[in-house]
Amino acid sequence: MSVAVSLQNVCKTYDKTPVVDDLSFDIRSGEMFGLLGPNGAGKSTTIRMITTLTRPSSGRIEVAGCDTVRYRGQVKRRIGVVLQQISVDSDLTVWENMEFHGRLHHIPSPYRQKEIDRWLDYVELGDRRDSLAKTLSGGMKRRLQIARALLHEPEILFLDEPTVGLDPQTRRRLWEIIRDLNKQGMTMLLTTHYMDEVEYLCDRIGIMDGGKLIELGTLQDLKHRHGEGLVMKQTGDRWQYQFFPTVEEANSHLASLSDRTGMMARPTNLEDIFVELTGRELN
Numbered sequence: 190m191s192v193a194v195s196l197q198n199v200c201k202t203y204d205k206t207p208v209v210d211d212l213s214f215d216i217r218s219g220e221m222f223g224l225l226g227p228n229g230a231g232k233s234t235t236i237r238m239i240t241t242l243t244r245p246s247s248g249r250i251e252v253a254g255c256d257t258v259r260y261r262g263q264v265k266r267r268i269g270v271v272l273q274q275i276s277v278d279s280d281l282t283v284w285e286n287m288e289f290h291g292r293l294h295h296i297p298s299p300y301r302q303k304e305i306d307r308w309l310d311y312v313e314l315g316d317r318r319d320s321l322a323k324t325l326s327g328g329m330k331r332r333l334q335i336a337r338a339l340l341h342e343p344e345i346l347f348l349d350e351p352t353v354g355l356d357p358q359t360r361r362r363l364w365e366i367i368r369d370l371n372k373q374g375m376t377m378l379l380t381t382h383y384m385d386e387v388e389y390l391c392d393r394i395g396i397m398d399g400g401k402l403i404e405l406g407t408l409q410d411l412k413h414r415h416g417e418g419l420v421m422k423q424t425g426d427r428w429q430y431q432f433f434p435t436v437e438e439a440n441s442h443l444a445s446l447s448d449r450t451g452m453m454a455r456p457t458n459l460e461d462i463f464v465e466l467t468g469r470e471l472n
């Protein structure tokens with residue numbers, strides 16, 4: 190399988206402090222890759238480097254085979270970016286936001302108009318084309334951002350916390366859109382604070398902490414590595430976790446104890462592994 194994004198020994202330093210520290214990993218073509226980590230782990234900085242918004246202090250990043258520093262323009266043409274901050278122009282209409290982006294990317298008319306209609310329909314904003322962006326709900330603005338990021342037909346889409354602050358129904362709708370795009374062959378890198386989002390959407394998961402990649406693999410790989418079964422024990426207001434290779438082994442361990450007060454056995458989930466690795470929960 191070909192490689193869509195490749196990071197080799199990438200570092201980023203601010204004021205002599207390493208924020209991203211010797212990061213190396215690949216994202217395969219067609220893959221949905223999830224980047225997880227506590228606040229300050231370096232996820233946004235990593236996305237900003239891959240999407241050419243900031244340069245690595247050292248190391249090398251290639252997107253679709255192009256070095257992000259040497260071939261910045263080419264890289265920008267081949268990627269779509271949906272950043273954390275809602276970045277639509279609120280004083281323009283939905284359609285004008287799309288038109289502006291289309292012109293920036295030199296997409297010729299009348300093809301541009303056709304594509305704007307197509308993508309607005311795809312994210313179900315066709316009937317809001319003449320609304321000012323500031324009148325849209327949070328979920329609609331996010332869909333507009335996605336439609337706009339897709340207009341110039343990128344090969345790789347970057348989504349930085351795409352569903353933060355959205356209600357559960359709107360999140361689900363966005364998940365469907367994201368999944369459908371991936372099924373159509375789009376490579377995606379997603380950062381999120383939501384474990385269920387990663388479990389539902391991502392083929393592989395990278396966990397960052399302190400600027401380093403501390404875990405990489407499929408959800409199944411991670412469970413296999415850390416243990417598929419778990420015994421939890423409540424002491425005071427804290428829970429202690431003990432991992433076991435299988436749920437059966439966790440169950441038998443629990444059954445073998447004479448005092449099981451405040452204890453339970455269950456299958457491991459991604460959040461358990463995350464907390465085990467980073468020592469803190471996401472907020």
Ligand code: ADP
Binds near residue numbers: 229
């Ligand atoms: P995450 O997205 O995982 O929360 P970030 O990449 O935003 O992490 O930030 C990682 C660290 O880098 C944080 O400690 C943050 O304060 C620092 N940082 C990010 N951008 C800058 C900057 N432009 N100047 C100085 N420090 C920065």
